[in-house]
Amino acid sequence: MPSLGVSESACDSCGRCLVACAAGRVVLAGALDSAWPGQALLRIDGPAPPPRIRLCRHCATAPCVDTCVGRALRRDQASDTVKLDPSRCVGCYSCVMECPFGALLPNPDGGRSARDVPIVKCDGCGQFAHPLCAAACPTGAIRAAADGRSASSRARRRRAGLLGRARRG
């Protein structure tokens, strides 16, 4: 998938990303192979300017992966994303404590859904080429950056420390 660029200062809290993520997960269930159909995998805390976009940046050196005690969070080299395997997640909240973007979300549906998953996070839209949230964002707050599959740009992003150019504050 293309990397995601997030710029909170451009966000006007319209919420289209949330709808696209949740709805897209139902419509494209097969293609996305999502563990969380019908649920938005990001959150906007706002509208206080700038709103906080709680969306996984798929960090190259990801603190959540470092801290995952059950090997549930892994970096997937093939897709260049951070993946959460819900079947291995024990709900210890360590990742919630480590993510500087607040992108690991305690599952509001936890305990009620068939899959009792304690934590949800962006799955990078699986193998689907266009992140749904970026496609729906009218302001450029969430952008699908230029396709970064080439080794050199991957290395560049690694040096930058984060996948995508995350601007904070």
Add this chain to the structure above:
Amino acid sequence: MTSHLIIGLNVAGIAAMKAIREIEPGGRIVAVSAEAQLPYSRVLLPRYLGGKTTPESMLLEPAEFYEVRGTRVFWGRRVVSLDAAQRRAVLDDGETIDFDRALIAAGARPTVPRDLAGPGVTGLRTGEDAAFIRERVRGGARVAIAGGGPVGVKTACALAELGVRPALIVASGRILSQIADNEAAFLAQRCLEQRGVEVRLGADIVRAVRGPGGLEGLELGDGAALPCGLLVVCKGVTPNVAGLPPAVQGRSGVAVDDTMATRVPGLYAAGDVAEARDLLDGQPRVTAIFPGAAAQGRIAGKNMAGATAVFEGSIPRNALDLPGLPLISIGRVGAPLDARHAVRVTRTTGSYRKLVYRDGLLIGALLVGEVMDAGLLQACIRRNLAGLLAAGEPGQLMGEAG
């Protein structure tokens, strides 16, 4: 080609192995692991006690991870001496390993007071410890746990969920005294008691009472007798420094700089054995936590492989998943009542949040019930503490949270 030696293979050793491989694919790495089984997550041991996870789900890496070209692991073997000048390690069976760079990732072991040690008394650090505890519990032994820190609390909780009704013996006036304040500790204690844990605060263990059948009970400071057949001691850990050259040793563990290098060229240390810089006061200290071991191991591995990486410093922190009551503590959660410190507390039904400020800068957070903001707060605390240190205005030691 540089040959790397990794002493001890758990969170820190594995992180270093990954980092070295990334920079030197196929590079020569020899690891010595005192434990014979594949490395597993110790954090999950309480869950394992409670029958909530399987050994397979506890593995840090699958078996194939250790079977990569260039890597060789000596399982169930121990480094007994390390000659820094010769760059040579001696194993328990006399075999020697030569290296260019070595990482000391030997971790730590439970601190068990000498007068308590003996039959029926154990820590909880290894799969073996957990198997021993399970066997005793199955045999109907009454269990006492000494120590009200995160490990003691989790162990008590896990055993309670088995229906065991353990006693948790805590020396201070509240549980979680290092990471929580009175209110958070009260909420956590209530949660434990609802699960069937008997919490004894302000209680000292004076003596272990043993009979012909092994441990029979404990004598407490107030004269009370507590019958039990098993005592699990969760009163902190001691770094494994046996066999290491004296020159690498710090106050209790191995002293390292921000690149994880020890004072001896070619020797590095990371994880529960290492005394790395604590952002709270700028002093080197063992902060025995999983994410710290992973970050330090990676940084050590990178530097060993010739890259340059710098550790940004430790922040004491803990996430506790009590049933229905997550609790996260970051940085300094108790503040002296002076003009420079301020505290902001928010309560809702089922949640408690305390933020601690120094000169208007957030330096600590304690979240109970509602923890979603923990990562954002940690990032902020990290920035502030690093800034205060750089400005020559370090915070102070945490001490007992107020």
